[in-house]
Amino acid sequence: MTWTPPEPMLSTPVPKPDLLPGWAGEQKWDGFRALVSVDAGRAVLRSRRGTEMSPACPEVVAGAVQLPDATALDGVM
Template sequence: MSWTLPEPMLAAPVNSSALAPGWAAEAKWDGFRCMLARYADDRVLLRSRRGTDMTHAFPEIARAALALPGDTVVDGVM
């Protein structure tokens, strides 16, 4: 199977601070937003929202990602 990381979802500005029913929000604290991909062949990729490879900067996270099932993608803030 061949696949690539999806494009990250980015926040969009709104005119009101009120949230629509069923929506939640959180503040962005210090940290890095990145997408983690654990491929079935044991490769791991950490990519910034702009596409920069960040894997080398977080070797401990890359090692820990090997515990995830193959072909897993996680989007979050570190």
């Protein structure tokens, strides 16, 4: 069975950064948005549009292969 990673969550600009009680926000820093997925001991690094980024960041892939199968990480690097 092939595991399909989830779609990345995209940020949404707002006019005022006021948050409701119980809500949390996260600063959007400049960098590359990436999704790492691990399946059957193989780690793949993709952009939010699905472009393969593994060759450009071998150190990230080398660290990600140590994660358990069916792991997905979405973030900025």
